[in-house]
Every structure is written in C-alpha cells, then in structure tokens.
Amino acid sequence: MTELTALRHRIESEADAIDFCFDQGWTDGLPVIPPTEGRVRAMLEAVKLKPDHQIGFIPERRISITAEKVAINAVLAGCKPEYMPVVVAAVEAICEPEWAFHGPSTTTSGPAILLIVNGPVARKLNINSKESLFGPGWRANLTIGRALRMVMRNVCGTLPGTLDMSTLGNPGKLSYVIAENEEESAWAPFHVDRGFKAEQSAVTVMAADGPCQIFNQLSDTPEQLLLTMADNMRISGGVVGQTYYVVVLPGEHHKVVTDAGWSKRDVQKFLFEHTYNNYAHLRRTGRFPMPIKPGDEYRMRPLVTSPEMIFVLAAGGKVGAFSAFIPGWAKAGWSRPVTKEIKQ
Amino acid sequence: MIELLNPTREAAGAQASYAPRPQSLKGLRIGLVDNTKFNSDGILKRVGDILVSKYGAASHKIYRKRWPSVPAHEEILQDIQENCDVMVAGVGDCGSCSSGTVLDGILLEMRNIPSASIVTHLFINTSKAMSKQWGDPQYPFLVMEHPIANLSEEELQKRAEHIAPKVAELLLTDPNLFKEARP
Numbered sequence: 467m468t469e470l471t472a473l474r475h476r477i478e479s480e481a482d483a484i485d486f487c488f489d490q491g492w493t494d495g496l497p498v499i500p501p502t503e504g505r506v507r508a509m510l511e512a513v514k515l516k517p518d519h520q521i522g523f524i525p526e527r528r529i530s531i532t533a534e535k536v537a538i539n540a541v542l543a544g545c546k547p548e549y550m551p552v553v554v555a556a557v558e559a560i561c562e563p564e565w566a567f568h569g570p571s572t573t574t575s576g577p578a579i580l581l582i583v584n585g586p587v588a589r590k591l592n593i594n595s596k597e598s599l600f601g602p603g604w605r606a607n608l609t610i611g612r613a614l615r616m617v618m619r620n621v622c623g624t625l626p627g628t629l630d631m632s633t634l635g636n637p638g639k640l641s642y643v644i645a646e647n648e649e650e651s652a653w654a655p656f657h658v659d660r661g662f663k664a665e666q667s668a669v670t671v672m673a674a675d676g677p678c679q680i681f682n683q684l685s686d687t688p689e690q691l692l693l694t695m696a697d698n699m700r701i702s703g704g705v706v707g708q709t710y711y712v713v714v715l716p717g718e719h720h721k722v723v724t725d726a727g728w729s730k731r732d733v734q735k736f737l738f739e740h741t742y743n744n745y746a747h748l749r750r751t752g753r754f755p756m757p758i759k760p761g762d763e764y765r766m767r768p769l770v771t772s773p774e775m776i777f778v779l780a781a782g783g784k785v786g787a788f789s790a791f792i793p794g795w796a797k798a799g800w801s802r803p804v805t806k807e808i809k810q
Numbered sequence: 811m812i813e814l815l816n817p818t819r820e821a822a823g824a825q826a827s828y829a830p831r832p833q834s835l836k837g838l839r840i841g842l843v844d845n846t847k848f849n850s851d852g853i854l855k856r857v858g859d860i861l862v863s864k865y866g867a868a869s870h871k872i873y874r875k876r877w878p879s880v881p882a883h884e885e886i887l888q889d890i891q892e893n894c895d896v897m898v899a900g901v902g903d904c905g906s907c908s909s910g911t912v913l914d915g916i917l918l919e920m921r922n923i924p925s926a927s928i929v930t931h932l933f934i935n936t937s938k939a940m941s942k943q944w945g946d947p948q949y950p951f952l953v954m955e956h957p958i959a960n961l962s963e964e965e966l967q968k969r970a971e972h973i974a975p976k977v978a979e980l981l982l983t984d985p986n987l988f989k990e991a992r993p
Contacts, residue, residue: 475818483812492817501815526881526913527943529819538817570877572906572936620817628939631905800877 468516470503470534487542494612494640498542502571509537512547513554513809522561523556524622526568531557535621543613543618549606550592550660550810552669553613556581559671559804560614570673570801571624574631575704577673577795578638580712581611582779584657585667587808588645595645597783599714600638600677600790611641638676644781650717651780652724659730659777660805667810672710672777672803673795675703683798688723692733696740699769703793705743706753708768710775710794710803713737716782719789734773741769768780771798815870826946827953828985829922832895835978836866841923843886843914845878848959849966850901851967853928856970857898857953865978879906882915891921896981900928903958909940912951916944926980928973930956950988952976 477483483500487493499505510517510533517534524531533554540553560567560579570577583593594604602608618624626632633637648655648664652696657668682694695713703709713733715723746762748754770776775798782790795801811862831836840861842854851872856868871894873886882890882899892899897918902908908929915927929937931953954973962968980988 470815473820475814475816477812477814480812483814486814500812501817502812503815506815526910527940529943530821534815535819538815542817568910569877569906572909573879574905616817621819623819623939623943625939628935629905629909629943631908631933631936659821664832796879797877799880 477749501538501541505541507548512550539616540613544609549683555806555808559806562804564802564806566801574633576632578636578642580674581643583645584668587667595647599782601754607643610645647781667808670805673801675793677790700741707797712777712792714790717784734776738773742766829924838895840870841890841897842872843899854968860974897925902929912937924981926977927951932956948989
C-alpha cells in the first residue's frame with residue numbers, strides 16, 4: 467500500500483478532533499469530518515489514484531495539488547467516497563489555464579464557483595436538479611462544492627482577508643453545485659453543447675455571482691417571458707465586462723419556451739438581442755467614464771459578445787413562475803468556464 | 811486516540827531569489843509593468859519620468875499585462891529581461907491584481923532584474939500572502955495610499971513624486987537589508 471505522507475496529528479477523541487480542526491483554521495466555519503487514514507484511503511480507493519498523483523498545478527503559486535490532499539479535504543467536507551470523481555474533475559478544471567485560478571479566487575469582487583454536473587453520474591449520486599435547486603437538502607450538492615472550496619482554502623491559501631479579498635463574499639462559496647434536469651428537458655444536455663456525449667458525465671466550473679431570480683406568471687409566449695429575463699439581465703453583474711451568463715429555466719418557464727418550439731439557440735439569440743445598453747446610460751451610471759459624447763444615446767453595447775456566452779439550462783422545480791440568471795465573473799477573457807469529464 | 815491527516819499545503823514554495831543591485835540608476839533602462847488598472851499607467855509613467863530626470867536613468871518603456879489578475883505573460887518577462895535593467899510594477903489596488911503585481915516582481919527578480927512592485931495600503935496582507943506562497947513572506951514591496959482610480963492629474967503627479975525615491979531605494983538596495991529594516 468502506498469504511504470500517505472501528510473503530517474499526522476494525534477487527538478484524544480473524535481469530538482476533540484472536530485474542535486482541533488476549527489482551531490487549526492481548516493474549516494469554512496461549519497464542523498468537519500475528522501480526516502482519519504481509513505476515511506482518506508476510502509476516498510483514494512474510489513478514484514483509484516495514488517496519493518502522490520498530481521491532480522492539478524497552479525503556476526501563479528507553484529502549488530501542486532495531490533490526490534492525497536484532495537482526498538483529505540473531501541473527507542473534511544463530508545463527501546461520500548463515490549463523490550470523489552466529481553471533486554477530482556472539479557479540481558482539474560480550476561487548475562486549467564483557461565479558468566486562471568488566481569483571479570477569480572483572490573478578487574475583491576467575490577465570485578463563487580458554480581459547478582454544473584451533467585450525465586449519468588448526476589442521477590447516480592443524487593445531485594439535485596429540481597425543487598430548491600440552489601437550496602440545501604442534498605448531501606452531494608452541499609459537500610462536493612464544499613470539498614472544492616476546502617482544497618482552495620487549505621491547499622491553495624484562499625483565505626478571507628489574504629488571498630481571498632472578496633469585499634462582500636458570497637453564500638455560494640460554501641457550495642454551489644447543481645445538476646441539469648436532463649430527464650425532463652426538451653433539449654440536449656448542457657455538456658453536449660460543451661462537446662461531450664450525452665452518456666458521458668461532466669462537470670463545468672464557472673466563476674459566478676449568485677443566482678438572480680425573475681418572476682413572470684402572466685406570459686404564455688417565449689418572447690414576452692424572455693423579455694422579463696432580458697430586462698433583469700441588462701444591468702447585472704459587472705455590466706460592461708461582457709462575461710458569461712447562465713440562464714436556468716425551471717418547469718413552467720421551460721414549458722412555455724419549448725412548447726413554442728424554441729431551441730436553446732433561439733433563447734440565446736433572443737436574450738443576446740434584447741440586452742444591449744446604450745453608452746450614455748453606461749456613462750451616466752458610472753460604468754464608463756464621463757462625459758457623455760454626441761451619439762452615445764444611440765450607440766449600443768451588447769451585454770455579451772456572442773449568444774453562445776449565455777448558457778441555457780433546464781433545471782429547478784416543476785412548479786412556480788420563476789427562472790434565474792447567473793452573471794459570470796468580471797470579463798470573459800479573465801476566467802473562462804471549463805468542462806471536464808468525470809471519470810468513473 | 812485518533813490520528814488526523816493534515817489537509818494543508820506542507821511543502822513551502824520555492825525560495826524567491828533576488829537580482830544583484832546596481833550602484834546607481836544612471837544610464838539604466840527601466841521597464842514599467844502596467845497591470846491595466848485605472849490610473850496605473852499614469853502613475854508608472856510619471857515615476858519613470860522622475861527616474862530619468864532626477865536619477866539619470868536612460869529611458870523607460872511601459873508594458874501592458876493582458877489583464878490585472880495574472881502575472882505578466884512570458885513575452886513581457888522575456889522582453890524586459892533582454893531590454894531593461896530594472897523594473898517597476900504596479901499599481902495593485904485590488905485582491906487579485908495586488909498579489910499579481912507582487913508576483914511580477916518575484917518573477918523578474920528570479921530572472922535577475924531588480925524589481926519594485928507597488929500596491930495600495932489596503933492590500934498589504936494579500937501581497938504578503940502571495941510572497942509567502944513563494945516561500946518568501948518578507949519579500950519587500952512598496953505601498954501607496956488607497957485608492958488610485960479616482961485621482962486627478964495633479965494628485966497622480968504627487969503620488970509619483972512621493973513614491974519615486976522609495977522605488978529608487980528598493981532598486982538600489984540589497985532586498986535582504988530592506989527586510990531587516992522592516993518590522
């Protein structure tokens with residue numbers, strides 16, 4: 467058996483161990499599961515990885531993230547061993563140069579990491595895609611995202627006040643994991659849009675603000691319904707960063723849109739076309755420097771630079787006239803969403 | 811009795827190293843690494859002008875990073891290594907860009923270019939945390955009052971005049987002596 471090399475701490479009892487973890491600064495503020503050798507080995511066994519296997523490398527800090535450290539943090543977070551493949555894929559994703567770890571983890575603007583899980587693994591692990599989509603109640607949703615944050619905190623030094631300078635924080639920084647409701651969707655799953663096969667499992671990581679809810683119980687056409695969405699989206703997130711967006715359409719709204727025969731592409735195009743701002747408004751409201759120049763009232767700037775930057779998902783409860791959009795972080799080029807296959 | 815495994819990074823980062831210091835700035839070419847934050851270029855160019863007019867530096871050239879939260883990309887690092895003698899980076903006035911500016915200094919010191927990174931005072935802890943990640947928690951950087959984005963032309967000039975002597979001092983003094991002088 468390959469040796470585990472992490473430093474060991476001998477503690478009197480399990481109850482003391484939880485307090486010990488708090489005292490060491492290893493937790494996000496909630497109690498953790500004490501990482502004993504047996505629990506850590508079960509995590510590694512679930513992904514058949516050697517402890518010293520490098521899952522990712524962060525060049526800006528010269529940090530090598532090993533399977534052993536990911537396993538220890540997954541135990542702390544309360545994961546079941548079968549969640550490990552998702553945690554590993556998420557860690558791989560945030561180490562990709564495209565995601566550019568240092569910016570979204572350290573910035574004052576405080577994005578959380580939205581994880582979107584697709585494919586058979588979501589059903590197998592009971593990752594919630596329905597009622598109370600962003601709310602508590604599901605171990606997989608709450609602990610997989612928490613494990614990722616624990617890795618960032620404990621291995622990468624992402625601590626509030628030093629290398630996490632978030633001004634306001636974000637409740638999603640505890641955990642921000644959803645699955646797509648593939649079985650009730652009229653559309654191809656999101657990971658297929660991202661180049662994977664439907665029978666594969668994949669996780670997408672995206673630096674993102676919290677979900678913003680919209681309400682419309684009156685409209686029975688996609689146009690009118692999505693005008694509500696566009697109206698709320700137009701001034702949102704960083705506004706001028708032209709970053710990525712996620713749009714989540716739950717049961718009722720998904721039905722209005724798909725009953726009319728609209729594809730995801732139609733939704734993206736409509737939202738893209740109806741979320742322009744004029745430069746005069748952007749200057750007047752401090753998004754661009756003053757003064758207003760001649761013609762600015764009619765010079766238009768799109769919210770994103772192409773319709774494909776609005777990711778459309780089918781997820782959320784069956785009932786209720788609500789949908790949500792989620793603005794991504796800062797500017798598109800500073801951190802791009804990354805999708806990784808979940809290997810089982 | 812139970813035994814817990816430590817979840818944190820245990821291996822320290824690589825020890826940062828420093829470039830040897832020149833005797834003076836006379837005739838030296840100065841690289842300015844602009845992190846693209848609002849007014850950073852204005853402050854850096856003014857600092858460059860002062861280093862030329864008062865300290866006898868030969869010239870300054872400004873390099874613009876791709877975006878603030880990353881270290882300067884390889885082309886910039888190489889160009890500075892080949893065409894500059896010393897470097898000034900700034901101005902870090904946010905979480906990811908202050909630590910990014912400190913990192914520019916660390917990376918160029920490792921390439922033998924004496925460097926001075928400037929951050930605003932609210933990001934001292936972030937900058938120290940980044941230095942610690944590189945195995946050098948005492949890495950010396952310079953501090954300017956926060957904020958800088960809303961300063962007038964006149965105020966930018968004052969900021970530059972205030973920080974320029976400190977920049978010159980850091981570029982000419984063995985950083986290890988700097989560390990000893992700091993609390």
